Amino acid sequence: MLNRVLIAEDLYLLRDGLVHLLQAHGFTVVAAVESGPELLKALIELKPDVSIVDVRLPPTFTDEGLQASLEARRQIPGLPILILSQHVEQLYAQELLADGTGAIGYLLKDRVFNSDQFVDAVRRVAAGGTAMDPEVIAKLLASNVRHEPLGRLTPREREVLEAMAEGRSNAAISQRLFLSESAVAKHTASIFAKLDLSPSDDDNRRVLAVLAYLNAAKGG
Amino acid sequence: MLLGMTVVQVAVFLLTIPVLVLSFGLGLVPLFPPHMRLIRRLADTTRRSVGIASPYLPPPPPPRPGPDGMYRSDRTLYKTPRIPAWNDRWKWLFSDPATWRDAIWLLLDPLVKVLLLPVFLLMPRRGLRVYTAWAAMLLASTAARQLEGQVEHLTQIRSMAVDNQAAEMRRIERDLHDGAQARLVALGMTLGAVEELVEKDPGAAKALLRKAREVSSDALTELRQVVRGIHPPVLAERGLEDAVRAMAMDSPLRVKVDADLPHRAESPVEAAVYFAISELLSNAARHGGATEALIDISHVGRDLRVTVADNGLGGADPSKGSGLYGIERRLSVFDGVVALHSPPGGPTTVTLHVPKVLPEHWAGDSKMPRWKTAAVILLWGTAWCPLFPQGIVAAIMLILGKQDFSWFLVTYLPPGWQWPTCIFLIMLGTLMYVLAILLPLQHSKEARLAGMTPRGLGLGGC
Numbered sequence: 001m002l003n004r005v006l007i008a009e010d011l012y013l014l015r016d017g018l019v020h021l022l023q024a025h026g027f028t029v030v031a032a033v034e035s036g037p038e039l040l041k042a043l044i045e046l047k048p049d050v051s052i053v054d055v056r057l058p059p060t061f062t063d064e065g066l067q068a069s070l071e072a073r074r075q076i077p078g079l080p081i082l083i084l085s086q087h088v089e090q091l092y093a094q095e096l097l098a099d100g101t102g103a104i105g106y107l108l109k110d111r112v113f114n115s116d117q118f119v120d121a122v123r124r125v126a127a128g129g130t131a132m133d134p135e136v137i138a139k140l141l142a143s144n145v146r147h148e149p150l151g152r153l154t155p156r157e158r159e160v161l162e163a164m165a166e167g168r169s170n171a172a173i174s175q176r177l178f179l180s181e182s183a184v185a186k187h188t189a190s191i192f193a194k195l196d197l198s199p200s201d202d203d204n205r206r207v208l209a210v211l212a213y214l215n216a217a218k219g220g
Numbered sequence: 221m222l223l224g225m226t227v228v229q230v231a232v233f234l235l236t237i238p239v240l241v242l243s244f245g246l247g248l249v250p251l252f253p254p255h256m257r258l259i260r261r262l263a264d265t266t267r268r269s270v271g272i273a274s275p276y277l278p279p280p281p282p283p284r285p286g287p288d289g290m291y292r293s294d295r296t297l298y299k300t301p302r303i304p305a306w307n308d309r310w311k312w313l314f315s316d317p318a319t320w321r322d323a324i325w326l327l328l329d330p331l332v333k334v335l336l337l338p339v340f341l342l343m344p345r346r347g348l349r350v351y352t353a354w355a356a357m358l359l360a361s362t363a364a365r366q367l368e369g370q371v372e373h374l375t376q377i378r379s380m381a382v383d384n385q386a387a388e389m390r391r392i393e394r395d396l397h398d399g400a401q402a403r404l405v406a407l408g409m410t411l412g413a414v415e416e417l418v419e420k421d422p423g424a425a426k427a428l429l430r431k432a433r434e435v436s437s438d439a440l441t442e443l444r445q446v447v448r449g450i451h452p453p454v455l456a457e458r459g460l461e462d463a464v465r466a467m468a469m470d471s472p473l474r475v476k477v478d479a480d481l482p483h484r485a486e487s488p489v490e491a492a493v494y495f496a497i498s499e500l501l502s503n504a505a506r507h508g509g510a511t512e513a514l515i516d517i518s519h520v521g522r523d524l525r526v527t528v529a530d531n532g533l534g535g536a537d538p539s540k541g542s543g544l545y546g547i548e549r550r551l552s553v554f555d556g557v558v559a560l561h562s563p564p565g566g567p568t569t570v571t572l573h574v575p576k577v578l579p580e581h582w583a584g585d586s587k588m589p590r591w592k593t594a595a596v597i598l599l600w601g602t603a604w605c606p607l608f609p610q611g612i613v614a615a616i617m618l619i620l621g622k623q624d625f626s627w628f629l630v631t632y633l634p635p636g637w638q639w640p641t642c643i644f645l646i647m648l649g650t651l652m653y654v655l656a657i658l659l660p661l662q663h664s665k666e667a668r669l670a671g672m673t674p675r676g677l678g679l680g681g682c
Contacts, residue, residue, distance in 0.1 A: 055457070062456065062457040063457040063458060086444065086453070087444055087453045089453070089454055089469075090466065090469040092454075110437050110441075114433075139469075143470060143472055
C-alpha cells in the first residue's frame with residue numbers, strides 16, 4: 001500500500017487540514033515541512049510514496065516548492081509529487097511533465113475542497129499516474145484548438161481528450177461522461193488516430209503522450 | 221548650405237536694425253514678434269544642419285476665458301483673447317534668454333563664417349566641427365534651460381504616474397467589489413441558511429453546503445483573476461522572461477519568445493513591460509488578425525529592449541486605439557519609449573525601449589581588466605617618489621640652497637636643469653596620483669570610450 005505521504009505547505013491551517021484529510025483516508029504523514037530547503041532534504045532522505053507540495057514556500061516565497069520538487073525528481077527520477085498552487089500555469093505544467101516519467105500531479109488548491117476527488121488524485125500520482133488540473137488542460141486545449149489536427153476532433157472526443165489529459169482512466173472517463181467503457185475506448189482510439197499517436201493500454205503513457213502532443217503542438 | 225545661408229543671415233541682420241529702431245524707438249512694438257520668429261526660423265535651420273536641439277521655452281497656452289467670459293491679462297479684462305494672447309507671446313519671446321542669444325549669434329555668425337572660410341575650403345570636415353562648436357555656444361540650450369526642461373518632464377511624469385496608480389486602484393476596487401466580495405456575501409448567506417436547516421432538513425442543508433463550496437470556488441477564481449491583473453504570479457515567482465513565456469503559452473497566437481536577460485529588473489519595470497507585451501499580443505490577435513508572433517527580450521547595456529513582431533494585417537494607428545497610448549503612458553514613467561512600425565498589409569513590429577532599468581553590476585564586464593588593476597596599484601605605490609622626495613622636498617632644498625644631499629636627482633644635474641626637472645617631477649607625481657584615482661572611476665562609468673585610457677604612463681617613478 002502506497003501511503004507514506006509528505007506535505008510541504010507554509011500556511012498552518014491548510015497544512016493541518018491536509019494532514020487530517022489524508023490521515024482520515026488511511027495515509028501516514030511521514031513529514032510536514034514548511035520551507036524549500038527542508039522540503040528538498042526530506043524528499044531525498046525519506047523518499048515518500050507521494051508528496052503534496054505548495055509552489056510558493058519560504059524563504060523567498062517564489063517557486064521554491066516547484067524548484068525543490070524538480071530537483072528531487074532529477075536526483076530520484078519518477079518520485080511521485082503532487083504540486084498544489086493558487087494558480088496553474090502551462091509553463092510549470094510543461095516543466096513538470098518534461099522528464100516523461102509520470103507520477104506527477106499539478107492541481108489548484110481549490111481542488112482540495114472536494115476531498116474524494118483530491119484523494120483520488122493523490123492515489124493516482126502515488127501509483128505512478130498523472131493528475132493535471134482541468135484548468136491547465138482547458139488552457140492547453142484552448143490555445144491549440146485553432147491548429148490542425150486538434151480542430152478535427154468532435155466535441156465528444158474533445159471531452160474525452162480533456163478527461164484523459166487530466167489523468168483519468170477509461171473507467172473514470174466513462175463514469176464522468178456517462179458513457180459505456182467500450183464507447184470511451186472507441187473515442188480514444190479515434191483520438192489517437194487523428195493525432196497520429198500510437199495507441200497504448202497503459203493509462204500513464206497514454207496521458208503523457210497526449211500532454212506531450214499538446215505541448216509540442218503549442219511549441220511548434 | 222551653411223555658407224549660402226550667410227547671405228540670408230546678413231539680410232536678416234540688416235533688417236534687424238531698422239526693426240529694433242522702429243519697435244523700441246518709435247513704438248511700433250508689433251513688428252518685434254514676427255521678426256523674432258524669422259530669426260528663430262533661421263537659427264533653427266542652422267541647428268538642424270549641425271544637430272543641436274531647439275532651446276526655446278514652450279509657447280504660452282492660449283488664454284482661457286474667466287467665468288464671466290472675459291479674458292484677463294494682469295489687471296485688465298478684455299472681451300476677445302487677442303490682446304492677452306499677444307501679451308503672453310510678447311512676454312514669452314522677450315523673457316526667453318534664447319531670443320537674445322540668437323540675436324548675438326546673428327550678429328557674429330557671418331564674421332565667424334568668413335573667418336572659417338579657408339578652413340572650410342581646405343578641410344571641410346574639421347571646418348564643420350569647429351563651426352558646430354561655435355554654434356553650440358550660442359544656439360544650444362543653456363544648462364538652466366535644460367534643467368527647467370527636465371523638471372517640467374519630471375512633473376509631467378509624476379502626475380501621470382499618480383493618475384495611473386489611482387486608475388489602477390479604482391479598477392481593483394471595482395473588481396473586488398463586484399466579484400469576490402459579492403460572492404463572499406452570498407457564501408455567508410448560504411452558510412446562515414445551512415445553520416438554520418441543518419437540524420430540520422439535513423438533506424437540504426447538504427445541498428446548500430455543496431452550493432456554498434461552489435461559491436467559494438468561484439470567489440477564488442475571481443480573486444485569482446484580480447491577482448493576475450495586479451501582478452501576475454509567474455512574474456513574481458520567475459521574473460519577466462518566464463512570465464512572458466507563460467503568457468505566450470496562454471495566447472491564442474503561436475508565439476515564439478527569445479529572451480536574454482541574465483538578471484531581473486526592478487519589479488515595477490517588469491510589471492509595466494509585462495502588461496505592455498500583454499496588450500500588444502492581444503492587439504495583434506484582436507485587431508491585426510495575426511496568427512503568429514515573435515517576442516524578443518534583450519538588453520543593450522543597462523537598457524531593456526523588447527520587440528514584438530506579428531504577421532497580422534498591419535496598419536496599426538496609435539491615434540485610433542487607446543492601447544498603444546496606454547502602453548506609452550505606462551512606460552513613460554520609466555522614461556521608456558515605444559516605436560511602432562506597422563505598414564498597411566503588415567507585418568507589425570513594436571519596439572519598447574526602457575533605458576537604465578537593469579541592475580548596474582552587469583553593464584558590460586564589471587571587473588577591471590588585470591592590466592588596469594596592476595597599473596593602479598603601481599601608480600599608488602610609486603607616485604609618492606617623484607612627488608615628495610624628488611619633487612617637493614628637492615624644491616625646498618633648492619630654495620634653501622642646500623646642495624649636499626646625495627639622494628636627490630636634481631643635485632646631480634647642471635644648475636640650468638635643476639628647476640625644470642624639479643617641476644617636471646612634481647607634475648609627474650601629481651599626474652600619477654590623478655591617474656590612479658581616475659582609472660577606476662572612469663572604469664565604473666558605463667559609457668567608456670575605447671582607447672581613451674592612457675597607456676604606458678604608469679611606469680614612472682624612481
